Structure formats: C-alpha cells, structure tokens
Amino acid sequence: MKIELRHFSKTLKKRSVLTDVSYTFNDGAIYGLYGINGSGKTMLLRAMAGLIHATNGEVLVNDKILHKDIDFSPETGILIENMSLLPQYSAFENLKILGKIQHVANDADIENTLKAVGLEANIHEPVVKDFSLGMRQKLNIAQAVFEDQKIILLDEPTNGLDTDSVSKCIKLLRKLRDEGKLIVVATHVAEDMKKLADVQLHIVEGKIESTERVSVG
Numbered sequence: 001m002k003i004e005l006r007h008f009s010k011t012l013k014k015r016s017v018l019t020d021v022s023y024t025f026n027d028g029a030i031y032g033l034y035g036i037n038g039s040g041k042t043m044l045l046r047a048m049a050g051l052i053h054a055t056n057g058e059v060l061v062n063d064k065i066l067h068k069d070i071d072f073s074p075e076t077g078i079l080i081e082n083m084s085l086l087p088q089y090s091a092f093e094n095l096k097i098l099g100k101i102q103h104v105a106n107d108a109d110i111e112n113t114l115k116a117v118g119l120e121a122n123i124h125e126p127v128v129k130d131f132s133l134g135m136r137q138k139l140n141i142a143q144a145v146f147e148d149q150k151i152i153l154l155d156e157p158t159n160g161l162d163t164d165s166v167s168k169c170i171k172l173l174r175k176l177r178d179e180g181k182l183i184v185v186a187t188h189v190a191e192d193m194k195k196l197a198d199v200q201l202h203i204v205e206g207k208i209e210s211t212e213r214v215s216v217g
C-alpha cells in the first residue's frame with residue numbers, strides 16, 4: 001500500500017489551504033501529522049481519502065490517480081470529524097450495518113474490534129442515548145478499522161478519550177502497523193504524537209515543513 005501526493009494544492013475561497021504538497025506514505029508505519037489548529041492536517045487527510053479535489057496536482061493510491069482512475073480507495077478506513085453514527089442503533093449494530101456494504105467483517109471481527117477500543121461493556125447499548133463523547137469516539141475508531149482496511153486515516157482519534165483509552169488506542173494502532181497497515185494520524189497533541197508516530201510530519205500553513213523518522217514501540 002502506498003499513498004503518493006504529487007504537487008497537491010487546494011484553494012478554498014481564494015485561500016491556499018494546501019500548497020504544493022509532495023510526499024509518499026508507505027505501509028507498515030504510523031505517520032503523524034502535527035500542527036496547530038488550521039494548519040491543514042484535516043485537509044491533507046481529506047485529500048488522501050479522496051474527499052476533496054485538487055486545485056493542482058494529484059493523489060495516487062497504489063499508483064491509481066484519485067478522481068481519475070478511481071474515486072476513492074475501498075481499502076481505506078477513515079475517521080474525520082463529524083462522522084455520523086446511527087443514533088437509534090447500538091455500537092454493534094452500527095458496525096454491522098456499515099459492514100453490510102463490503103461484507104468483509106463477521107460478527108466476531110466486530111466484537112473483537114469493539115473490545116480492542118474498550119467498548120466491550122457497551123456494545124449493545126443505544127448510541128446517542130447512552131454514549132459519552134469518548135464512547136462515541138471509540139466507536140468512530142472502531143468503524144475505521146473493523147473491516148481490515150489496509151489504509152487507516154484518523155483525524156484527532158484521541159479527542160475525548162481518557163488516559164487509559166488513549167493507551168488502548170495507541171496499542172491497537174501499533175498492532176495494526178505491525179500487521180503492515182499504512183496509518184496516518186492527525187493530532188495537535190504533542191504527547192500523543194511522540195508516543196504514536198514512526199514518522200512525524202510537521203504541517204505549517206498548508207505545507208509539510210519538516211519530517212522526522214523516530215523509533216517508537
């Protein structure tokens with residue numbers, strides 16, 4: 001798996017939100033996008049997921065150009081802000097319904113993923129009625145990974161999570177990394193970045209200002 005940005009630029013309302021970004025993301029690593037609010041982390045994830053069109057340049061997923069050769073990669077799992085969960089259904093049912101689109105995950109996969117994110121006690125509770133912010137976030141993480149997606153793009157996955165849950169999330173992502181997935185996580189929390197990312201990308205004003213390969217657990 002590989003995602004390649006080639007001179008990717010995006011202008012919104014006459015403002016450049018991503019400027020000439022070129023970078024290749026490879027599998028078997030966790031990449032951390034780190035930068036202040038508004039620096040362009042979410043936009044970069046959106047570009048990689050095929051959720052925005054380039055003003056200039058292109059994104060290739062496994063050498064296929066997004067919006068030309070393919071619209072999006074079916075092997076990509078995403079957590080981007082304002083995800084919609086079905087409020088009247090339980091965590092288990094939400095994943096079951098999503099899973100019907102691709103038929104990759106079975107009930108055991110769903111239960112195992114919900115356990116890995118720390119939702120085992122709550123999987124059959126109605127979502128909106130009973131779920132806290134952190135519980136909803138865990139379910140968002142679960143939906144991004146439960147179908148064995150080879151590429152996982154997560155925007156601020158630790159938002160709303162307590163310390164134990166952050167550790168669980170990190171453990172899960174490292175396990176997936178070790179299985180050979182390509183993982184990209186955007187965060188403005190320096191501590192999470194240090195614990196998680198094999199490669200840190202510092203995003204400043206819509207550009208990758210620097211990259212650093214570090215060695216984590």
Ligand SMILES: Nc1ncnc2c1ncn2[C@@H]1O[C@H](COP(=O)(O)OP(=O)(O)OP(=O)(O)O)[C@@H](O)[C@H]1O
Pocket residue numbers: 012013015017035036037038039040041042043044188
């Ligand atoms: N629909 C839009 N129209 C115009 N500008 C936008 C739009 N959406 C986002 N932007 C701008 O794009 C820039 C990058 O936003 P982005 O959401 O990628 O930042 P971010 O690094 O993810 O920030 P945060 O840490 O707050 O989530 C910001 O300056 C933002 O104001």
